[in-house]
Amino acid sequence: MGLNDRFLNACCGQPVDRTPVWFMRQAGRYMPEYRAIRAQHSLLEICAQPDLAAEVTLQPVRTLGVDAAILFADILLPLIPMGLDLEFAAGEGPVIHNPVRTAAEVAALRPVQMEQSLANVLETVRLVRRELDGQVPLIGFAGAPFTLACYLIEGGSSRNFLRAKRLMYADPATWHTLLDKLALVVADYLAAQARAGAQALQLFDSWVGTLSPEDYEEYVLPHSRAVLGRLAATGVPVIHFGTDTATLLPLMAQAGGDVIGLDWRTPLDWGWEQVGADRAVQGNLDPVALFAPRPELERRVQRVLDQAGGRPGHIFNLGHGILPETPVENVKAVVELVHEYSVGVREAT
């Protein structure tokens, strides 16, 4: 099998034979093959061992028939060499034992030498590329400065982002210093992934939807723009993703990205208007739709494809990551359905 170009062509708004499809968190707990490895190794162990991380990255490519692989890594990895004391407490998600909340703590964050401190991740990229052997492209990724800053400041997940917003409002200079530092690390990290062989990159700003457009513009946009601007030199397409972003989409497009990710709260056609016809879009099935009975799931997949209307520049995905209890057979069925049905939509338009 030769190189599957669907995904990369769609990123650039080029026509494709079928709509490409991949899933955020396509490597993960819903897959028995993944759980078998997790039974033996912690999340951070898998990330640290290129053979394991590569294996986990490749599992969904083999099982699902998706049009792209995405690097298996934790979003917080590049923060560890900055000085982060990270732990994954059982069933609780990440806990950061030394959160960053003051100007002094921001100043103490260390710069990161990618090839040295994140050598394992870059080795995983190289390994996956070799094993994929051109079958499908590999997507690298990183968290966006805002979302990483929230983790750093809150010390883990958060509901209201009280501490992060408080720093933003009370001490904007420290906030911007922190985001400058994060933008530098994120851009270096993504550029290093591209050099190691990643053929596309996704910037995850998963939590940005907690902000008003005014706050996004003032406290986040310059930093996301700095990252996305730097990445233009890599020559690989970049996906810019967030959730709860209905009112942020025009600003996210301004910040940059060849492809803008849409969540399911945004009808795909409406969202595409918001980001502009010059961008590709990615999305946007509700991850919970994967739990629906097959006919209902099919109806929902078809609706997304109908809203895209066969226009070049649509990548099918969920509006957020696959949930842990998702039935694998439904994920497979979506891949098949997207490939089959999108031929029809293309012919009809």
Add this chain to the structure above:
Amino acid sequence: MGLNDRFLNACCGQPVDRTPVWFMRQAGRYMPEYRAIRAQHSLLEICAQPDLAAEVTLQPVRTLGVDAAILFADILLPLIPMGLDLEFAAGEGPVIHNPVRTAAEVAALRPVQMEQSLANVLETVRLVRRELDGQVPLIGFAGAPFTLACYLIEGGSSRNFLRAKRLMYADPATWHTLLDKLALVVADYLAAQARAGAQALQLFDSWVGTLSPEDYEEYVLPHSRAVLGRLAATGVPVIHFGTDTATLLPLMAQAGGDVIGLDWRTPLDWGWEQVGADRAVQGNLDPVALFAPRPELERRVQRVLDQAGGRPGHIFNLGHGILPETPVENVKAVVELVHEYSVGVREAT
């Protein structure tokens, strides 16, 4: 002091001397007076004792100088006589020990005789009206059918609403039967509050923002419309509120409500366009702005008022409830600032 008509006039889109202001969850843990009562009584005890519930309802009116009182009650109270086994676990929020997930469990939900089963709440309404003595109006409230259904099905709070959406997608008949039942109870409950003396009503659909517009229209709108339609006969204005609703606002306005609540993700002027000029709007300061230093807080309050532009039909509020650690003095400052600044906006326009 005579009747303060600002709030009720603004609900009806009538001109007012100053923009009225109140806060969702203005009675609550951020207030020392409230914490003093909570130290002696559980949440459900306060709700069950009209003298305590009335006292808690009146505390913010005395302390803050807001333009309306809102009944102190828990959103889940009307579900208890339906058969709900509810507990408030320490620090965890509500836990429902007998969640409702099957057609049989939906069928087993009992109808509710308001004057009998919710006599305490209605007595609180009467007591608060007497004690307010026309000083400011009293707002009654209830959860909307969707948000209550989520609590019932999930058995408490939820992140992804997996079980609720799964029922919706897999067994729409049972879903609609459940929401029919809830709509009946909610409408009866709100109508009973109005008969007992509530001068306005708010329907809280706090969690509705987890839905796409298509799902809202199919699974929720008919039931919210049923409630809001029934309430027209009460003759009191109704506020229809949700969060994360940027793409749902036109449909929420279709469902009904004299006033549509906007959260902070939606610029107030943009949100007002979405719901239409025939509606009043309520909102929409980010609750976290109350933690900002005073000048920043003032800038944010003024921005909301500037976006409203002095047009009749704006009620100042947060985009969601007051957070437990909020500094009381900042809440007071917002009331003063809204009253002072809105005179200026009105004169300038």
